[in-house]
Structure formats: structure tokens, C-alpha cells
Amino acid sequence: MAKEWVIRGVPPGLSRDMWWMTAAEDVPPPPPQGQRARGLGETGGRAGALVVLVALADWLFFGHALGLSLALFSGAVLAVVMLASPGRERLRPALLLLVTALPVVEHVQALSLVFLGPGLLVSLVWASAGREALAGHAFRLVQELPLRGVRDGIGLGSQVVKSETLRDHRRHLRGWAFPLGGALVLSALLIEANPVLGELALRLARLDIGVETVERLLFWTGATLLIWPLIAPLPEAGDFRLRLPMPKGPSAGSVARGLVVFNTILGVQTVMDAAYLWGGAALPEGMTAAEYAHRGAYPLLVTALLAGAFALAARPFAAEDRRLRGLLLLWLTQNVALVLSALMRLELYVDAFGLTYLRVHAAIWMMLVAAGLGLTAWQVWQGLPNRWLLLRSVALAAGTLYACCFVNFAAVIAKENLSRPERLDAVYVCALGPLAAAEIAAADVRLPCWPGRPRIDGWRDWGFRDWRVSRYLATMPVAEGVHEDPRGG
Numbered sequence: 001m002a003k004e005w006v007i008r009g010v011p012p013g014l015s016r017d018m019w020w021m022t023a024a025e026d027v028p029p030p031p032p033q034g035q036r037a038r039g040l041g042e043t044g045g046r047a048g049a050l051v052v053l054v055a056l057a058d059w060l061f062f063g064h065a066l067g068l069s070l071a072l073f074s075g076a077v078l079a080v081v082m083l084a085s086p087g088r089e090r091l092r093p094a095l096l097l098l099v100t101a102l103p104v105v106e107h108v109q110a111l112s113l114v115f116l117g118p119g120l121l122v123s124l125v126w127a128s129a130g131r132e133a134l135a136g137h138a139f140r141l142v143q144e145l146p147l148r149g150v151r152d153g154i155g156l157g158s159q160v161v162k163s164e165t166l167r168d169h170r171r172h173l174r175g176w177a178f179p180l181g182g183a184l185v186l187s188a189l190l191i192e193a194n195p196v197l198g199e200l201a202l203r204l205a206r207l208d209i210g211v212e213t214v215e216r217l218l219f220w221t222g223a224t225l226l227i228w229p230l231i232a233p234l235p236e237a238g239d240f241r242l243r244l245p246m247p248k249g250p251s252a253g254s255v256a257r258g259l260v261v262f263n264t265i266l267g268v269q270t271v272m273d274a275a276y277l278w279g280g281a282a283l284p285e286g287m288t289a290a291e292y293a294h295r296g297a298y299p300l301l302v303t304a305l306l307a308g309a310f311a312l313a314a315r316p317f318a319a320e321d322r323r324l325r326g327l328l329l330l331w332l333t334q335n336v337a338l339v340l341s342a343l344m345r346l347e348l349y350v351d352a353f354g355l356t357y358l359r360v361h362a363a364i365w366m367m368l369v370a371a372g373l374g375l376t377a378w379q380v381w382q383g384l385p386n387r388w389l390l391l392r393s394v395a396l397a398a399g400t401l402y403a404c405c406f407v408n409f410a411a412v413i414a415k416e417n418l419s420r421p422e423r424l425d426a427v428y429v430c431a432l433g434p435l436a437a438a439e440i441a442a443a444d445v446r447l448p449c450w451p452g453r454p455r456i457d458g459w460r461d462w463g464f465r466d467w468r469v470s471r472y473l474a475t476m477p478v479a480e481g482v483h484e485d486p487r488g489g
Helices: 012-017 043-061 068-084 091-106 110-129 134-144 148-162 164-193 195-205 211-231 252-278 289-318 322-353 357-382 386-404 409-418 426-430 434-442 464-474
Strands: none
Touching: 043 068, 043 211, 068 091, 068 110, 068 211, 091 110, 091 464, 110 134, 110 211, 110 386, 252 289, 252 322, 289 322, 289 357, 289 386, 322 357, 357 386, 357 409, 409 426, 409 434, 434 464
């Protein structure tokens, strides 16, 4: 007698791979193993997370200044996306967000937001799609970010309108139309006949919603439209390649002639700067060193930028001709000297008229341009590809701007200007604001103003820079009345 084998149940692998043999046509295939939806993976879970994030945004931001709250809210958004994307990498996206959020913790300004915004977007895409599809998904998310919340809301509304549930509600409304209409007519007659009911109806009609309520509703709407694209399922990533029309470049002969002419012209400027700025030669009658410095600082910076662009265009020809390479290296060397000359001109102008935000930014930009020209010269000398230069130039610029997020330029400017009272612009120093209060308080110069202490209302708008200045002012006796405007009341 043959032994009968009985298999109780179907192995999980077979049930997963043979789902299509089921007789029911409306049974969807099970999700692949390891990708089963859980946590916030479903649309309903994301909608619930949206409600929580909007409530959190209301608690953190509505009626409060920006500060530490921005970093905390960004972390909450990333946490929601991580819960909605199980199995994905978590540590590196979290570290990326932490690094890009540190400038906001230091001080909320435009530059710190420049780092937090892209850092949050990249960390969200990284946590939900992985590093392989990072570029395509990030580009699509940026494209859809402004209008996706509106589009998805319209799509949800059309689905609700076409749903069977709404049709059932319509049938119920038609059934209740006559009773409700009659009740409204009867209620109106009773209100007219009963003064007590009439007074109650007038109170309800005079219900004051309030400006703050309207503002809060608008805030919730805007927060919903901004948050939903960040936590919604990512759009399909396409093949993203930036294709730009490339104009036809110059020939080898025109590049060689251009390098000879340009080096000759630039040599004249280099010799004049060496004579007037470093050699101590007398300037023409009627021209001061400050005027000579001011007229040349910014045009020379533009000249150096154009020189870098020309060097990139001429590099392919220089790689094949050693003489062209020598001319190109001479061209880059002279432009580096040109930027250094512009820096010295700027220093002379600052000595004469003081330091400002624009002059600080110009000095940083000049140093970046000089470093970029140095990298270009090294690239030409070593025959490295343009990708090598692009990556290092971007890293140099991003690193410099990131470091600038942690510098209190208001204090630097105030300290420099207060150190030389003979050319002090008191109105400009007063306009630097509370972040310069520590330097103003420590100076021996009497100013017609007191910028006040940095204001921190609570932990939401807390910033490390404001806290640091306030703590310094608290440790030193400041006679604030000495700095007050005597023209005031």
C-alpha cells in the first residue's frame, strides 16, 4: 500500500512565486519578500504623519521666530521618511542632515538656509530611494516640490467626487432635501416669532472668527503643501543628464595669438601694480591710494573670472602643444597676481574708509578666485581632466561658505572699525545690530547708539551665536546709557 503524503499549507516561497495561479482575478500579488508595507509605508500612514508634522510645525513656528526649531523640524521630517522606508540606509542620511543643520543651530541666516534646504532634500531622497537613484530622484523632487501638494490634493478630491461612497451620500441628501428645507423654513418663522431665539440667532451670526484664526488656517494650508511633497512616495526617477548646447570653440591658432596678446596686456597692469602698490612709486597728481585701490579692485576680479573661463577653453589645445601650455600657465600666473593685487587694493581702501559687509564678501570671493586659478594651473600642468577641477572647485567653494556660517561677521566688522576711531562711521557700526553688541560694549569709543542685546524668547528661536553674545554681555558691566542716542527723548 502506497503511503500518502499530505502537505499542510504551501511553502512561503511557492505561494509568493505562484500567486498568478489563483482563481480570483481581483487578488493582487503579494509584495516581494523584505518589501512588505509596514510602518508608514501606506498612504494612510503618510497622511497621518502629515497631520502630525503640520501640528508640530504649528507648535514650533507659528508666532515664534526661527532658530533651533528649524533643525528639530527637519529631523522630524527625516524620521517620518525613514519610518516609511524600512530597510533603507539611515545613519549616513542622518549624519548629512546633522552637518547641514549645524549652521542653522549657529545662526539662522540666508547662508545657513542654503545648506539646510539642499541637505534636507538629499537626506530625504537618500533615506527613501538609496544612494544609487539619488541624483534622478532628487532632481525630480525639486521639479515637483512647488506644485505637487496642490496636484495631489486635486487628484484626491476628484477621486472622492467619483467614489461610490459619495454617490451613496448624494442619494441620502436627496432623501433629506425636503425635510431639511422645511425645517429651515419653520425655524425661520419661529425665530421671527420668538425674541429669545432671534437673539441667539443674531449672536451666532455675529460669530467673530478673528484674524489670528485666519492666519493659522493659512499657515496650516501652506505647511501642508510644503510638507506633503517631502514625505510622499518619491516620483519615478528618470535618466537625468544635463545636456547643454556646446558652442564651437576657437582654433589652436587663435588661442595661441590670444594668449600672446592677453599676456602682453596683463603684463602692463602687473608692472603698474608692482610699481604703485608694492614698489612705493608716486601716483599721478590728484589721485590718492584709496582712489587707485577702489577703482581697480572689482574690475580686476571680473577680469580674473574671465581668465579662468578662457583657460578652460584653451586647455585642450595646451595639452597637445608645450608652447601653448607655457603661455597658458603664464596667463594663469599673471591672473593670480592680479587677484592678489585686487586684494591689496581692497586692503588699502579698507584702511582709508573702514570695513563693510560688501568688502568682507569681496575679500572672501577674491581668495576663492585666486585658489580656483591655482587649481586650474595645477590641472593644466598635470594634464588632469575637467571633472577633477570641477569637483575640487565645488568642494572649495562649499567648504568656504560652510565655514562662513560660523563666523560672526557683524562682530568682525565692528571690531575692525572701532579699532580706528579716526575713520569710524558710527552710523554704520550702529546698524550692525545686536550681534555686534559685545564689540561695541568692549570698545572705548562713544557711540550715539546701543544696538541692544540679542533677543531669545525661548528654546524655539534659540541660536548659538545669539546665546554666545548674550552670555558675554551678561558677564561684563555695560553702561548702556552711555551708548544711547542723546537726541532721543
